[in-house]
Amino acid sequence: MATRDVIFPAGRRALYERNRYSPAIRRDGLLFVSGQVGSREDGSPEPNLKAQVRQAFANLNAILAEAGGSFSDVIDVTVFMVNPEAIFEQVWEVVPEYWGEVPYPTLTAVGVTWLYGFDVEIKVIAAVPAQKRS
Structure with a gap:
């Protein structure tokens, strides 16, 4: 079995480790991103709906950026x-x-x-090939 290329966004690794899942895994040029919710850094929900959606996109975009991509690389939502x-x-x-x-x-x-206290969750698949390491 191939080793999982796990992508962690800056500053949120403990939240993912506590909940026991990977935020994103890259395989064969595709990035599979776990559903992102509008959680603050401590994991609590953003109370306002529109702010919660914006925070979900911010959390999603942080993972895409950490992988070397952006929302323009997303193929499926x-x-x-x-x-x-x-x-x-x-x-x-x-x-x-x-x-x-x-x-x-x-x-x-x-x-x-039910979404664990959240109103919205966004899951994506993006085309983000692995970057060459120097």
Whole structure:
């Protein structure tokens, strides 16, 4: 089995180790990023919905940057929402701030009943090949 190329964003490694999962794993030029929520550095939820979505994107973008990529490298997005009928429009008001230009990534939006105290979770797959090490 190949060794996992795990990507940890700066300053949040303890949070991932405490919860026992990898924030992202790179394999064959693809970066598989675990679902990102709008958590503050201590892991608590950002209370305002739009701020929570922005923080989820900030957390996601920190992982992409640590891997040497950006949101423009994202090919596939899955967005999980608690009570999507009530929050979808507010969430989608924030999305264009991060989504980039056409062509957009593929998207799957899923309504769920629970996200550990969060309203939104964003999971992506990006094309971010490993960088050559000097």
